[in-house]
Structure formats: C-alpha cells, structure tokens
Amino acid sequence: MAFAYLCTLGLFFLVVGRPGNMLFQSIGLAVMPLLIVGLFALPGRVPGGGAGLFVLAMPLMQAGGL
Amino acid sequence: MRDILRNRMGWLHTWVGFVSGLVLVVVFTGGTLAMFDTEITRWMQPELAMLPQAPLTAEGLNHAGEQVQALREKEQTVFLALPSVRDPVLRILHYDGHAFVGPALDPRDGTDLNVRQTQGGQLFFDLHQSLYRGPVWGNMVTEVVGIGLLVAVLSGLIIHFRNLVPDLVLFRPFAAPGRAWLDAHLMAGVLMLPFIVMITYTGVVIHGPRLFPMISNGHGGKAGRPGHDRAHDAAPFAPLAPMWKQAEAVFGEGNIGFIRFEPRAVSFYRSDAADFVMTRDRVDFSPRDGQQIGVKRDERGDQSLGGIIRGLHYVRWGTLGLRWLYFICGAIGSAMMSAGLVLFVIKYRRTHGGTVRLALAEALTLAVTLGLPLASLGFLWSNRLIDPSLAHRELLEAKVFFLLWLCALLHGVLRSCTGLVRTAWREQAWGIAALGCGLPLLDVVSRRATAFTPGLDVYLAVDACAFGIGILALWGQSMIVHDR
Numbered sequence: 001m002a003f004a005y006l007c008t009l010g011l012f013f014l015v016v017g018r019p020g021n022m023l024f025q026s027i028g029l030a031v032m033p034l035l036i037v038g039l040f041a042l043p044g045r046v047p048g049g050g051a052g053l054f055v056l057a058m059p060l061m062q063a064g065g066l
Numbered sequence: 067m068r069d070i071l072r073n074r075m076g077w078l079h080t081w082v083g084f085v086s087g088l089v090l091v092v093v094f095t096g097g098t099l100a101m102f103d104t105e106i107t108r109w110m111q112p113e114l115a116m117l118p119q120a121p122l123t124a125e126g127l128n129h130a131g132e133q134v135q136a137l138r139e140k141e142q143t144v145f146l147a148l149p150s151v152r153d154p155v156l157r158i159l160h161y162d163g164h165a166f167v168g169p170a171l172d173p174r175d176g177t178d179l180n181v182r183q184t185q186g187g188q189l190f191f192d193l194h195q196s197l198y199r200g201p202v203w204g205n206m207v208t209e210v211v212g213i214g215l216l217v218a219v220l221s222g223l224i225i226h227f228r229n230l231v232p233d234l235v236l237f238r239p240f241a242a243p244g245r246a247w248l249d250a251h252l253m254a255g256v257l258m259l260p261f262i263v264m265i266t267y268t269g270v271v272i273h274g275p276r277l278f279p280m281i282s283n284g285h286g287g288k289a290g291r292p293g294h295d296r297a298h299d300a301a302p303f304a305p306l307a308p309m310w311k312q313a314e315a316v317f318g319e320g321n322i323g324f325i326r327f328e329p330r331a332v333s334f335y336r337s338d339a340a341d342f343v344m345t346r347d348r349v350d351f352s353p354r355d356g357q358q359i360g361v362k363r364d365e366r367g368d369q370s371l372g373g374i375i376r377g378l379h380y381v382r383w384g385t386l387g388l389r390w391l392y393f394i395c396g397a398i399g400s401a402m403m404s405a406g407l408v409l410f411v412i413k414y415r416r417t418h419g420g421t422v423r424l425a426l427a428e429a430l431t432l433a434v435t436l437g438l439p440l441a442s443l444g445f446l447w448s449n450r451l452i453d454p455s456l457a458h459r460e461l462l463e464a465k466v467f468f469l470l471w472l473c474a475l476l477h478g479v480l481r482s483c484t485g486l487v488r489t490a491w492r493e494q495a496w497g498i499a500a501l502g503c504g505l506p507l508l509d510v511v512s513r514r515a516t517a518f519t520p521g522l523d524v525y526l527a528v529d530a531c532a533f534g535i536g537i538l539a540l541w542g543q544s545m546i547v548h549d550r
Contacts, residue, residue, distance in 0.1 A: 022372045025274045030267065033216035037224070040078050041071055 079221040086214030096194030098396030107186025122173040124307035129176025131306040182454035212270040254402035261395040268379035304356030338382035343373035429478035436494040437474025443501035444470040450512040495543035502536025
C-alpha cells in the first residue's frame with residue numbers, strides 16, 4: 001500500500017510545475033487503488049517498510065502544521 | 067494460478083473490507099442522511115412549520131443585514147444564507163466547528179423566528195465527511211477508508227467476476243444465516259456497483275489533498291481566509307437589497323445562495339443549486355456604497371472538472387426525486403457494507419469463537435450496524451425532549467447522539483464478552499423499533515401546541531422514514547429469533 005502511495009505521489013510530481021492539477025489528482029486517485037490491488041495480485045512481496053514510515057510521517061507533519 | 071489470485075483477493079477483500087467497513091458504514095449512513103440535511107434541520111426546528119412559503123423581500127434582506135452588522139460589531143464572523151426551495155427562511159450562520167448554526171429570520175420582514183438551536187442534519191454531514199473529528203484528522207481517515215472501499219470493490223469484482231449476473235438476481239433470505247447475508251451482500255454490491263464506485267471516487271477526489279498534503283493547493287492548509295482583516299470587519303455596509311437585485315441580474319433570479327461579508331467586499335455567491343457544476347462564482351460589491359466591484363467566476367478547465375466532481379457528489383442541483391434516488395442507493399450501500407461486516411464475524415466465529423478479538427469485532431460491528439441508527443433516532447428524540455430555550459442545546463443534542471452510540475457499543479461489548487451477542491442484536495433492534503415507531507407520535511405531541519397541521523411535508527417524510535426503520539428493525543429481530 002505504501003508502495004502504491006509513493007507511485008501515485010510520483011505520478012503527481014511527474015506533472016512538472018502543476019502537482020495540484022485536478023485532472024492529474026483524479027487520475028492519480030483512480031490509479032492508487034488499482035495499484036494496491038495489482039501489487040497484491042503479484043506473487044512474492046513488495047518491500048515497503050521505508051515507504052510505510054514515509055506514509056505515516058506525511059499526515060503527521062501536516063496535522064502538526066509543519 | 068487462478069485460485070492463488072482468488073485467495074489473495076479474498077484476503078484483501080476480507081481484511082480491507084472489514085477494517086475500512088467499520089468506518090465506511092458510518093460515512094455512508096451519514097452521507098445518506100446528509101442528502102436531506104436541510105430537511106432534517108427543518109424537522110428539528112418545528113417552529114418553522116407554520117411559516118408560509120413567502121418570497122424574500124427587500125425589507126427582509128435589509129433588516130437581516132442590520133442584524134448581521136450588529137453581530138459583526140461584536141466581532142462575530144457570520145454569513146447570510148438566502149431562502150431556497152429546500153429552506154424557505156433567511157439564516158444568519160456561523161461555523162461552530164461542526165455545523166453552520168444561527169438564528170432563522172422571516173424572509174418577509176427579517177424578524178427573528180426564535181427557532182430552537184440545533185445542528186440538525188449537519189451533524190450527519192459532519193459525521194460523513196470528517197467523522198465529527200474536524201477537517202484534518204477526520205477528513206484524512208474518511209479519505210483513507212474511501213481508498214479502502216475502492217480496493218475492496220476492485221478485489222470483490224475480481225473474486226466474483228464470473229458470477230456477476232447470477233449474483234444480481236439470487237437472494238435467499240430464508241437460507242442458512244451465512245448464505246442469506248452473503249446473498250444480500252453480493253446482490254446489493256452488484257446492483258449498486260456503479261453508484262458506489264461513482265460516489266466513493268468523487269468523494270476521494272474532493273478530499274484528495276488531505277491524503278497528499280504535499281500537493282495541496284490550499285485545501286489542506288490551515289491558513290485563514292485571504293484578505294481577512296479584523297480591524298475593518300465591523301465597518302458598516304450599504305443596504306443589501308440593491309446589491310441583491312444586481313447580483314440576481316448576473317446569476318439569474320433565485321440563484322443567489324449566500325452573502326459573505328469581507329472587509330473590502332460584500333460578496334453574493336451563486337447558489338449550489340443553480341447549476342450541475344458546483345462553483346464559487348460571486349459578485350463583489352463595495353461595502354461602503356454598494357457599487358459593484360466585479361464578477362468573479364471560477365476558472366474553467368481544471369476548476370470545472372472539480373466543479374463537476376463536486377456536483378456529482380453533493381448533487382445540490384438535483385431535483386427531489388434525484389436526491390431520493392441517492393438516498394436509497396446510499397442506504398442500500400450502507401446495508402451492503404453492514405452485511406459484509408456480519409459475514410466477517412460469522413466466518414471467524416467458526417475459528418476464533420470465544421476470543422476477545424472476535425468479541426470486540428462483534429461489538430464494533432453491532433455498534434455501527436444497529437448502534438448508529440439507534441443513536442440517530444435518539445438524536446431526533448432529544449431534539450423534541452430538550453427544552454427549546456436552553457442555552458447551547460445544540461451541543462447537548464450532539465452529546466445525546468454520541469452518548470447513545472457509546473452505550474450501544476458498551477452494550478455490544480458486554481453481551482459479546484458473555485457470549486450473548488445474538489441477544490445484543492435483538493435488544494438493539496428492539497431499541498430501534500421503539501424509537502422509530504414512536505417518533506411520529508412524539509412529533510405530533512410535541513408540535514400539538516404550536517404548529518401541527520397534517521400534510522405532505524418534511525415532518526411526514528422524516529416520521530415515515532423513522533417508522534419504516536422501526537418496522538424493519540422489528541422484522542429483523544423476529545428473523546434473529548427464528549434464525550437457527
């Protein structure tokens with residue numbers, strides 16, 4: 001899930017200069033659940049420990065107003 | 067290979083579905099009720115029952131403006147909501163952290179109608195969008211479970227892809243308990259699939275920046291409103307009626323939703339009901355002399371995509387029939403998710419029966435499935451039983467709601483831990499039946515002294531829905547009795 005989160009985030013920042021673009025937000029948020037399901041369907045495990053920490057840190061930073 | 071895929075998807079569907087589902091039932095039920103938030107608020111202000119449907123007058127608007135001015139001099143930040151088909155009164159509103167509350171005024175002359183203060187249907191709206199936990203944490207949790215629902219839908223689709231059509235028509239309510247719940251879950255899920263995907267996806271996109279604060283364009287920030295300058299707040303403004311007429315000339319008659327009072331402008335915003343695309347188009351006027359400063363329209367392109375997504379989700383432009391359709395689809399969606407939760411606990415009873423973890427899962431399932439409707443009905447009851455003139459009574463009503471919900475959870479925990487979970491389901495169903503079937507009677511009795519006139523109105527609709535839920539709960543508890 002963390003891996004999917006980072007992939008979606010990467011997709012946003014691929015859109016150079018316009019990460020807040022509504023169209024790309026919509027596409028990204030449609031891709032994210034597809035990625036999660038796709039990654040679960042793959043055999044083996046996707047390493048995601050570090051990404052998990054990142055996912056947790058971002059909302060915490062926002063909530064703390066950092 | 068195919069079985070491995072089904073197993074993986076089954077695990078994902080089960081666990082993501084259960085953990086998200088506990089929150090999603092609350093979000094979906096809250097959203098379903100919020101479809102009629104204005105009407106629920108009107109039901110909870112029975113003083114409005116006798117008010118005739120009258121158009122807004124210039125005198126009424128100017129008088130309301132004077133009252134807004136008086137509040138601004140006391141450093142209160144308020145705005146003025148204009149009458150609409152759904153809510154035929156003027157309202158001076160402020161945000162109390164959960165809902166927009168404030169006095170209701172007669173649109174004919176702007177006099178205070180002295181309605182009881184209540185959060186009304188907005189409690190359900192807040193529950194829906196942020197679980198009553200505020201715009202940061204609450205929004206974030208609903209956003210995460212929204213993604214969880216999309217994952218559960220996708221994995222569920224992969225599991226049942228080959229049987230989608232048979233699932234659509236197969237329902238055996240009198241089969242074994244597990245089978246009947248599975249039939250209900252599958253049938254409602256397949257039938258409501260387009261609605262559930264649409265409403266979840268639009269909801270997820272609307273609050274997307276909460277999940278990705280680094281791409282936020284102001285949505286997730288804590289900054290105050292631009293141009294807010296308290297030193298200029300209390301400066302008097304020109305009469306509102308001439309500005310209102312000019313604003314209507316721009317957006318069309320009856321298409322002004324609300325008026326905001328900024329230090330350097332009085333802004334007339336287009337009503338959300340005016341168009342499918344939900345925007346914040348407005349006409350600004352100089353507060354000093356009432357001269358039109360300009361018309362600000364949301365940018366087209368990206369912004370209109372956002373407006374379309376909001377329009378689809380909030381459906382404020384919709385007719386009464388369309389809102390009922392959303393309401394019914396939302397209710398079936400909630401029932402589908404509740405059935406999924408019940409299936410989870412039935413499945414794990416076989417292997418984890420008697421464990422604390424399962425008892426907790428049973429109690430949580432019961433609390434969101436039956437505890438929430440019980441607390442919602444209790445909220446409506448409290449509205450009529452708490453003294454209308456009591457200060458801060460709207461907070462007391464909300465406390466009754468959450469207290470009842472907590473009691474339902476504790477009751478579930480207590481019964482589950484003593485192995486009497488079926489008794490707990492029956493008892494809470496009885497509670498819903500009593501509160502639901504009794505609500506029309508309470509409505510009639512409590513409105514008898516002021517304004518009871520039978521008719522096809524919001525009062526009848528709320529009473530009928532509550533009565534229907536009561537009857538459904540009676541039927542449900544009898545099913546539990548016969549269930550072997």
